[in-house]
Amino acid sequence: xxxxxxxxxxxxxxxxxxxxxxxxxxxxxxxxxxxxxxxxxxxxxxxxxxxxxxxxxxxxxxxxxxxxxxxxxxxxxxxxxxxxxxxxxxxxxxxxxxxxxxxxxxxxxxxxxxxxxxxxxxxxxxxxxxxxxxxxxxxxxxxxxxxxxxxxxxxxxxxxxxxxxxxxxxxxxxxxxxxxxxxxxxxxxxxxxxxxxxxxxxxxxxxxxxxxxxxxxxxxxxxxxxxxxxxxxxxxxxxxxxxxxxxxxxxxxxxxxxxxxxxxxxxxxxxxxxxxxxxxxxxxxxxxxxxxxxxxxxxxxxxxxxxxxxxxxxxxxxxxxxxxxxxxxxxxxxxxxxxxxxxxxxxxxxxxxxxxxxxxxxxxxxxxxxxxxxxxxxxxxxxxxxxxxxxxxxxxxxxxxxxxxxxxxxxxxxxxxxxxxxxxxxxxxxxxxxxxxxxxxxxxxxxxxxxxxxxxxxxxxxxxxxxxxxxxxxxxxxxxxxxxxxxxxxxxxxxxxxxxxxxxxxxxxxxxxxxxxxxxxxxxxxxxxxxxxxxxxxxxxxxxxxxxxxxxxxxxxxxxxxxxxxxxxxxxxxxxxxxxxxxxxxxxxxxxxxxxxxxxxxxxx
Numbered sequence: 192x193x194x195x196x197x198x199x200x201x202x203x204x205x206x207x208x209x210x211x212x213x214x215x216x217x218x219x220x221x222x223x224x225x226x227x228x229x230x231x232x233x234x235x236x237x238x239x240x241x242x243x244x245x246x247x248x249x250x251x252x253x254x255x256x257x258x259x260x261x262x263x264x265x266x267x268x269x270x271x272x273x274x275x276x277x278x279x280x281x282x283x284x285x286x287x288x289x290x291x292x293x294x295x296x297x298x299x300x301x302x303x304x305x306x307x308x309x310x311x312x313x314x315x316x317x318x319x320x321x322x323x324x325x326x327x328x329x330x331x332x333x334x335x336x337x338x339x340x341x342x343x344x345x346x347x348x349x350x351x352x353x354x355x356x357x358x359x360x361x362x363x364x365x366x367x368x369x370x371x372x373x374x375x376x377x378x379x380x381x382x383x384x385x386x387x388x389x390x391x392x393x394x395x396x397x398x399x400x401x402x403x404x405x406x407x408x409x410x411x412x413x414x415x416x417x418x419x420x421x422x423x424x425x426x427x428x429x430x431x432x433x434x435x436x437x438x439x440x441x442x443x444x445x446x447x448x449x450x451x452x453x454x455x456x457x458x459x460x461x462x463x464x465x466x467x468x469x470x471x472x473x474x475x476x477x478x479x480x481x482x483x484x485x486x487x488x489x490x491x492x493x494x495x496x497x498x499x500x501x502x503x504x505x506x507x508x509x510x511x512x513x514x515x516x517x518x519x520x521x522x523x524x525x526x527x528x529x530x531x532x533x534x535x536x537x538x539x540x541x542x543x544x545x546x547x548x549x550x551x552x553x554x555x556x557x558x559x560x561x562x563x564x565x566x567x568x569x570x571x572x573x574x575x576x577x578x579x580x581x582x583x584x585x586x587x588x589x590x591x592x593x594x595x596x597x598x599x600x601x602x603x604x605x606x607x608x609x610x611x612x613x614x615x616x617x618x619x620x621x622x623x624x625x626x627x628x629x630x631x632x633x634x635x636x637x638x639x640x641x642x643x644x645x646x647x648x649x650x651x652x653x654x655x656x657x658x659x660x661x662x663x664x665x666x667x668x669x670x671x672x673x674x675x676x677x678x679x680x681x682x683x684x685x686x687x688x689x690x691x692x693x694x695x696x697x698x699x700x701x702x703x704x705x706x707x708x709x710x711x712x713x714x715x716x717x718x719x720x721x722x723x724x725x726x727x728x729x730x731x732x733x734x735x736x737x738x739x740x741x742x743x744x745x746x747x748x749x750x751x752x753x754x755x756x757x758x759x760x761x762x763x764x765x766x767x768x769x770x771x772x773x774x775x776x777x778x779x780x781x782x783x784x785x786x787x788x789x790x791x792x793x794x795x796x
Contacts, residue, residue, distance in 0.1 A: 211241060211242060211245075212292075213299045213302040213303050213306070214240050214241065214242060214245045214299075214303055215245075215289060215292040216292050216293075216294045216295070216296065216299035217231060217235070217249075217296050217299045217300050217303055218245060218248050218249060218252065218289050218292065218296075219289045219290060219291065219292030219293045219294070219296075220292070220293055220294050220295060220296030220297075220299065221249075221252055221262075221296045222252065222262055222263065222264070222267065222289060222290060222293070223290075223293040224293075224296065225252075225256055225262045227296045227297055228252065228253065228256045228296075230296075230297045230300075231296050231297055231300040232253070234297070234300040234301060234303075234304050235300050235303050235304050235307070237249050237250050238307075239303055239304060239306075239307035240303065240307075241306065241307075241310070243279075244279060244280045244281050244285075247271070247274075247276045247279055247280045248267070248271070248280050248281075248286070248289070251267055251270045251271050251274065251276070251280075252267065254270060255267065255270055258367075259367055259370045264286050264287050264289070264290055267286055268283055268286050271286070295480070298477070311340065312340075315336060315337070315340045318333070318336045319333040319336055319337070322336065375387065375546075376422065377420060377422065378410060378421070378422050378424075378482060378483060378521050379406055379409065379410065379416050379419060379420075379421055379422075380416060380419030380420055380421075381419075382419070382547060382549060382567065383406065383483070383521050383523065383547060384521060384546060384547070385422070385482060385519060385520065385521055386515065386519045386520070386521070387515065387521050387522075387546035387547065388508075388511055388512060388515050388522050388524070388544055388545055388546055389521060389522070389523045389524070389545060389546055389547040389548065389549070390489075390523070390524045390525070390526055390545050390547070390548050390549070391403055391523065391524070391525050391526070391548075391549045391550075391551060392525075392526045392527070392528050392548065392549070392550055392551070392568070393527070393528055393550055393551035393552055394527065394528050394552065395527055397551055397552050397553045397563075398551055398553055398563045398583075398604075399525050399551045400440070400487055400525065401440065401563075401602065401603075401604060402549075402551050402563070402565060402581075402604065403485055403487065403523060403525055404428075404437075404440050404441070404444065405444070405603070405604050406483070406485075406523070407426040407428055407455050407483060407485055408441075408444050408448075408452045408455060409421050410422070410423065410424055410426050410454075410455075410482060410483050411423070411424075411425070411426045411452060411453055411454035411455035412448075412450055412451075412452065412453055412454070414448070414450070417579070417581075417604075417606040417608075417609060418606070418608075418609055422482065423454070423482075424454070424481065424482025424483065425454050425455075425456065425479065425480070425481040425482055425483075426454065426455045426456065426481060426482065426483040426484075426485065427456050427457075427458065427476065427479065427481045427483070427484045427485070428455060428456065428457045428458070428485040428487065429458050429461065429462060429484070429485060429486050429487060429492070430457055430458065430459045430460075430487055431460065431461030431462075431486065431487055431488060431491035431492050432461075432487055432488045432490075432491045434459040434460065437457060437459070439588065439599065439601040440601050441455075442588050442601070443586035443588065443600075443601035443602065443603050444603050446586050446588070446589065447584065447586050447603045448603075456481075461491045461492050461494075462492060463492055463493070463494060464492045464493050464496075464507045464510040464511065465493065465495070465496065465506065465507065465510065469510055469514075472514070473513055473514050473517045473518075474517075476514060476517065476518045476520070477517045477518055479518075480518060480519070480520075481518065481520050482520055482521065483520055483521045483523060484514065484518065484520050484521070484522045484523070485523050485524075485525070486511070486522065486523070486524045486525065487525045488524075488525045488526060488527065489507075489524045489525065489526040490526070490527065492507075493507045498538060499538055500538060501538045504538045505538075508544045511524065511544075512544065528550075547567070548567075548568040549565060549566070549567060549568060550564075550565070550566040550567075550568045551563065551564070551565055551566075552564050552566070554767065554769060555767050558583040558584075558585050558602055558780060559759075559762075559764070559766075559778040559779075559780055559781075560765070560766055560767035560770065560778065561582065561583050561767070562580055562581070562582060562607065562767055562769050562770055563580065563581040563582075563583070563604060564578050564579070564580050564581075565578065565579040565580075565581070566578045579606070579608055580606075580607045580608060580769075581604040581605060581606055581607060582604075582605050582607050582770065582778075582779045583602040583603070583604065583605070583779065583780070584602060584603050584604075584605050584779045584780050585600050585601075585602055585780045586600060586601055586602065586603055587599070587600050588600065588601065605779050607770065607775070617649075617650075617651050617655070618655065619655050619656075619658040619659040619662055620659075620662070622644075622649070622651065622655065622656060622659035623659050623662050623663055625649070626640065626659065626663060627663075629647075631643065633663055633664065635660070636660065637653075637656060637657040637660045640656055640659070640660055641653060641656050644656060757771040757776070759776070759777050759778050759781055760776045760777050761777050761778070761781040762778065762781050764778075766778065
C-alpha cells in the first residue's frame with residue numbers, strides 16, 4: 192500500500208480514475224515535449240500527484256531536465272533504476288505505457304492542481320471534524336488547521352518556499368542548463384518560426400494578403416513554399432479586412448497548385464484585441480493548437496487604440512503575446528506601412544517584440560509585368576536572408592462569370608528565383624545545349640566536336656569543348672534544369688544546320704581512322720568509309736528578339752530599331768525591366784497556344 196496516499200474510505204475521490212488520467216497526461220506530455228516542463232512546474236509540485244508513483248516519475252523527469260539529459264522512456268528508466276525506485280514507479284512496462292499519454296501537459300497540470308487543491312480542502316475539513324469530535328476537544332482549536340492551510344495556499348501563490356525572491360532565484364539557469372531551453376522551430380524556411388510573434392508590413396495594395404495566404408496554404412498542406420522547408424500544421428486566418436475577397440484567392444491558389452487548401456480555417460470577422468472576446472479567442476486557439484494564426488490586419492483588431500502611442504500599442508502587442516504563449520503558434524500580423532519609408536505605421540516600439548518582420552512591395556502596373564519583392568526586415572536570432580521575388584500568374588476560376596459575361600479571375604504568386612537563369616555563352620553547359628539542338632551524335636569525341644565548332648564559327652577553348660563532350664556522355668552525373676530541350680535558348684549560333692540532318696558527315700569532320708589516331712575520341716570504328724550515323728536535327732530555336740541584348744544578328748549595336756523594353760516572345764508586349772534582367776523572355780501568364788496573355792480586369796474592353 193506504499194503506492195497509494197492515505198485517505199479515509201468515506202473521503203475517497205469519486206473521480207479518481209479521471210484524475211489519474213490527467214496525471215498520466217502530464218507525465219507523458221512532459222516526456223514528449225520537455226520544453227513544457229518549466230510551465231508545468233509553475234503549476235504543480237510532486238506532492239500534487241494523487242499517486243506516489245507519479246510523483247517519483249515526475250521527480251525523475253525534473254532531474255533529467257535540470258541536467259540537460261535527453262528525456263525518453265529509456266533515460267527515464269535508467270534514472271529510476273539509479274534511484275532504486277523503478278518498481279515503486281510501476282515498473283518498465285508502466286514507463287513505456289506513459290509514452291502513449293502524450294497530450295497537452297500544461298493543460299492537464301491545471302487539472303492536477305485543481306484536484307490537489309480539492310483534496311487539501313477535503314483533508315482540512317476532515318481534520319476540523321476530527322478535532323471538534325475528539326474527547327478532549329476545545330472550541331477554537333481547529334482554527335490552527337485553517338491558518339496553516341491558508342498560509343500554505345499563500346506560499347504556493349508566491350512560490351514553493353513562500354518567498355517571492357526564492358521563487359525568482361529558482362528560475363535562474365546556469366550555462367549547462369541553457370541547452371534545455373527550446374530552440375526556435377522553423378515553420379516556413381528561415382522566415383517564420385513556431386512560438387513567435389511576426390509581422391508582414393507593406394503599403395496598401397502591395398500584395399501582403401496574397402503573400403500571407405500563400406504562407407498559410409503551404410503550411411496547411413505541408414507543401415514546400417517555393418523551395419523552402421515547411422512544417423505542416425493547422426492555420427487559423429482572422430480575415431478582419433477584405434473578407435469577401437478571400438474566397439477568390441483561395442480558389443485561385445487551389446486551381447493553380449491542383450490541391451485543396453486543407454487545414455486552413457478562416458474566421459471572417461475581426462476580434463478586438465482589447466475586448467473580453469480576445470480571451471475567448473485565446474482559449475479557443477489553445478484548445479485547437481494551430482501552428483500559425485494570421486491576423487489580417489493589426490489595425491482592424493485594435494480599433495480605438497492610438498497606434499502612435501507606445502503605451503497603448505504596447506498593450507495590443509501584449510495581447511498578441513498572450514495568444515502566442517497560450518498556443519505556441521506563430522502569430523503572424525499583417526500591418527500597413529506609413530506614407531514614408533518601409534516601417535510599420537504607428538509607434539516603432541512594437542517592432543522590438545517581434546521575432547521576424549517581413550516587408551512586401553511591388554513594382555509594375557499590371558499582372559503581366561508586376562514583380563513582388565519579399566524582404567526580411569528583422570530576424571531577431573537569425574541572419575537576414577536575401578530578397579525573394581515573385582511574379583503574378585492570372586488564374587481564371589472555373590464556372591464563374593461576371594454579370595457582363597467576362598470570366599472571374601484572381602492571381603497567385605510564382606517565384607522568379609526558382610526559374611533557372613539563362614546559360615552564359617561559350618561555357619561547357621551552353622555548348623551542351625548547342626550540340627543537342629544541332630542533333631550532334633552523342634558518340635562524337637572531342638576532336639570531331641572541335642572541328643564542328645570551327646565550321647559553325649564557335650570560338651571556344653579546347654578544354655571547354657572537351658568538358659562539354661564529357662558532360663554529354665555523363666549526363667546522369669549532373670543535374671542542371673537549364674540543359675533540357677524544353678527550356679528556350681535564344682543565344683544559340685545563328686547558322687546552325689537547318690532541316691533534316693541525315694547526310695553522312697563530311698570528311699573534314701573526321702575520317703575512318705580517327706578512333707585509333709585520337710585516343711581521346713570514343714567514336715566507334717565503322718565498317719568501310721561510313722562515318723557516324725544519321726541523326727535528325729530538331730527545329731532551330733526561335734532567335735532572340737531585337738532589343739533584348741542590344742545587338743543584332745551580325746553583332747552590330749541596334750539603335751533606332753531597338754525598343755525601350757524587351758518584348759515578350761509570346762505576346763510581343765513590353766516586359767518589366769527587372770524581370771527581363773533576370774533572363775526571362777516571356778510573361779508568366781502568356782498562353783503559347785494563343786500568343787497572348789490573359790485579359791486583366793483593368794484592360795480596356
